[in-house]
Amino acid sequence: MQPLTDQLLHCTLPDLPLPAALHPRWLAEGVLELRPEHARRAVVVSAGIHGNETAPVELLLALVAAIGAGTLCPATDLLLVFGNLPAMRANRRYLHHDMNRLFGGRHRTAPRSHEATRAAELEAVTAAFFEHTTAPAGERWHLDMHTAIRGSLYPQFALVPFHAHAYSPAFFDLLAAAELDAVVQHTQVGGTFSHFVSEQFQAQSVTLELGKARPFGQNDLPQFAPTGRAIRALITGAPLPERQKPPVHHFTVAESIIKTSEQFTLNLPNEAENFTCLPPGYEIAAQPDRRWVVSDTARHILFPNAGVATGLRAGMLLAPGAPRLSLSE
Template identity: 45%
Template sequence: MTSSAEAVLADFLGATLAGTRPADASQAQGACANDTVRWQWLDEGVLLLEPARVSETTPSVLLSAGVHGDETAPIELLAKIVADLAAGRLALACRVLVVLGNVAAMRAAMRYQDDDLNRLFGGRHARVPQSREAPRAVALEAAAQRFFAAASTQPGRRWHLDMHTAIRASAFEQFALLPYTGGEPTRAMFDWLADARIAAVLIHTEKGATYSSFTADHCGATACTLELGKVRPFGENDLARFANADAALRRLLAGATKTDNALLPRVFTVIGQITKQSDAFALHVAADVPNFTPFARDTVLAEDGAYRYVVAHDEERIVFPNPTVKPGLRAGLLVVETTEATLAALI
């Protein structure tokens, strides 16, 4: 590697925020970790790392963070993983595509500039052609498709873990969201989530517009969105709080054995959505109410003109309540616990 390439890999986050780009094609690829890892800079915030030897059974793992630019802890974790892979401190047993999502928003310390990037996948970027997020959604879709086009076709060899942090506190500090695929969730994903000490899983029941939904639907990836804590500025994260998830990520990349006696997460299934229809929207949920807070039957959670969301089950829990979204977007999800039935049906 040239010295500039070494600097980019050693501080991938710093180089990305600074807008550092390879001077030419020869500077955009090379070998590291004593020639055991090949790397290629593909785009701003997009880096491919592969073992020197790749076979038909080599797993392919897409690791993304920063799809929301102010969710910094997973971005910092991912940059440290890149540095350790490049230096040979972490073995690499799979192909890995590292993606820092909304780089412009990361630089501005904003969630997004014009539109929520994680609502623009699956071609939805075409609805907002003037948005500064639209070209990035196109680029990230294409990066994922190119990466998985070269991946093993054997079952369970394609993974995508999209890492986030939540705006609100949560009854379960670290939880995961599984996109709708039309099939049952996989035991492999639940085993990995248990290894990462993820406390709860939310299962979607309709196709979505998120990055993990896109890779599950269009790339055949075993995918999930990880929520690893609360939003904080760069440099203010206590990364020790994410040690279990970080260790599980590293074991996945190295092909190492999972830890024993890890409890499977509790499971919740989406049964309703609150949609903001106009600026008259009122969400009857206090700003300090954590994710997964339960509400009893007949509780009115939201009103917007003639629209009302009323709890229809004995207990529903709210996730991602956010009255500040644009009209037409989701202002909250309602879930019920389905742990026993879901775990019994894992494939």
């Protein structure tokens, strides 16, 4: 295991020397704030909201190391968040509850758990961070980095939370520069960290799915390098790296498949990848009181999972194309 990962997991990361000019402060365990002079942008970068999604944690640690070594000089207010440390230590997605369903105050009505307490803490430190920034409203950014359970036809993609305020062309330029293969626009509110930051602080916030979840030390880190370079450009104000891949594919969530019965079945092989295109008329899921049939327009399946608890989402059907909301508002 890398020494810095070890320091993170043993809570000794705050011993790492950081440039005094950045006014570094640990606002909570695993939450580092940096405030350079004259910052004109405020950026939150988070990883490890799911504890077994380790590659983004290593990417974030590399940023901390570069800042500590003086080779990366942020010109923006910066909040770096290592989400679920106990789950990271256990190499588990979560200990008691999926933390990325508890934001937006849902932690208050959820059963008591480590994740509910931590979600409340992360909401509070994020609020404090944005409250004290001098960056204008259009320059509030949040990248919440994850990796996925399944393989994916588009290996790296972004999930843009439902939002009523404008996301700028510069935001989509960043996603393109990070070499993401696809962008998915949500059309309903959710309990994710990115939805909370977007709605509460009018930030341009996004969930990034950057590959498959693997334990610490087993990640193919070069796969994550383009995202790292784009984040470095965002926080230093340098020009974005030039995209090398074909243009980004855009999708919009057309239907969420909500499991409400224990007899719910999903008609997909386990190895089916995210974004698999299904034939119109195909019965994708069923339970005694209803069935879900693939329409002509929304044929791509995302995050299929029959094993979720009842009341939760067991998959989404996507239509190709971006909604006007996210691009032209």
